[in-house]
Amino acid sequence: MILVTGISGALGSLVHQGLSTLDGLTVAGGSRSGDDTTTRRIDFDDPATLPAGLRDVDVLVLISAGYAEDDVVLARHGAVIDAAAAAGVRHVIYTSLAGSGDLMTIALPHRWTEKRLAAAPFDVTILRNGLYAEVPVGLAVAGAVASAESGVFAAAFGTGRISVVAREDLAEVAVRVAAETERDLTAGRRSRHADKVYELEGVTAVGGADIAEILNESLGSPVRYVPVSLEDMRDMLQGIGLEPYQITHTLSLFANLGAGLLEASKSDLHDLLPRAPRDVRELITDAVRTVGYQSASVNAAR
Ligand SMILES: NC(=O)c1ccc[n+]([C@@H]2O[C@H](COP(=O)([O-])OP(=O)(O)OC[C@H]3O[C@@H](n4cnc5c(N)ncnc54)[C@H](OP(=O)(O)O)[C@@H]3O)[C@@H](O)[C@H]2O)c1
Known part of the structure; x- marks a missing residue:
């Protein structure tokens, strides 16, 4: 069994x-x-x-x-x-x-x-x-909220990309x-x-500019990616309902991203799936839309 x-x-x-x-x-x-x-x-x-x-x-x-x-x-x-x-x-x-x-x-x-x-x-x-595809978007939620208000997607991706x-x-x-x-x-x-x-490992990698581009399309208004420091990211993550250990893990993820460590070069997925791995762009777009709409409704409720 x-x-x-x-x-x-x-x-x-x-x-x-x-x-x-x-x-x-x-x-x-x-x-x-x-x-x-x-x-x-x-x-x-x-x-x-x-x-x-x-x-x-x-x-x-x-x-x-x-x-x-x-x-x-x-x-x-x-x-x-x-x-x-x-x-x-x-x-x-x-x-x-x-x-x-x-x-x-x-x-x-x-x-x-x-x-x-x-x-x-x-x-x-x-x-x-x-x-998972939605992880970088979810973790950058504070940046996405800023994007709806200011046309800026601010997050500590640096120039790194993450395989999802x-x-x-x-x-x-x-x-x-x-x-x-x-x-x-x-x-x-x-x-x-x-x-x-x-x-x-995921075979698709996304960075801050990619997420800004998806935000751009989803929100229908210009959004540009602005890299921020880990210190600023820490401040942005305070007060959005994360547990203290989650802030530790999230900053560690961004530190690894900024250091360029999270883009995989090989994966066993191809050998174990009967077809090519799913295209994750749609999943990322859905996650960005959810974050974008949440931020819009938060703003509307204020
Ligand atoms: N690869 C990634 O990007 C990524 C991201 C986040 C998390 N993870 C890890 O992958 C796991 C599965 O991801 P997911 O998306 O399915 O998470 P999820 O939907 O949040 O589910 C959490 C899982 O943890 C189990 N769990 C929590 N406490 C437990 C306990 N005391 N005893 C037994 N099971 C317990 C839950 O089981 P029940 O509620 O059914 O008991 C459930 O399967 C997560 O738990 C986490 O360790 C991976």
Whole structure:
């Protein structure tokens, strides 16, 4: 049986739905909000849910549970790895972070988890996911608000560009790897994906000028990109509802962007998808529009 954790999340739900459409597989889903009827209750913060949640699981698709301080994420991932070992899970597929993000602060819990998995008694596949298409737009939200008011998109992209990927492509790869792993195990052999680390970097890179151009088209008024310093970016990120750790991670992303580290030169996506990776420009445009319209309605409400 395959079990996907975190199926109320955007990535987990896509992976779970994708696997559930395939013939000949038994697929279960876990979530913090599961009630143990259709969805198993699996909460990494509550290790007591894990032994029953992982019962009879051969292949575990472990969706990373970020969005917390590092010590909390480490405790979460440590708990589920220990529980998977105790439950006799045979193969774990973990959604990690792409190699271009190695120097970002969010890499720490991912690399720690990869090491813990490597020392565990089951086989492992690491899916090093690239950054989602909407991430740079979402993080530059303060700049986008400024653009609606002043025709300026101000953000700390420097001259760097960031490679981004459609979540749907990442989910499709996870579905393929999990299904082939389960079929290999059922046929009495080790998964062809055992011990593999796949770099699922985006094949499209965007910079500040690209986002300004999309804003320009979406808002119907001239918008130009103005690079700002990290210090100014920090000020812009205060007071827009981010948790303190999110500001740390966001600034780290911009620092890496400005240093030119987030543009990937190669990706395993081509080898694992049955066709070319999705064109992410539409996803970026949608994200820009959402931010633009939000800012317009905020302004209207003032
Ligand atoms: N590649 C990127 O650009 C990028 C960007 C942001 C985040 N991420 C990482 O990728 C993961 C999936 O992304 P997403 O877009 O699907 O995020 P999302 O929609 O916000 O979903 C968050 C996920 O975290 C799970 N989770 C949170 N706390 C948990 C806990 N205590 N125990 C078990 N699961 C827990 C949720 O599961 P349930 O609510 O169903 O229990 C859900 O699957 C994120 O959690 C984060 O670690 C990647």
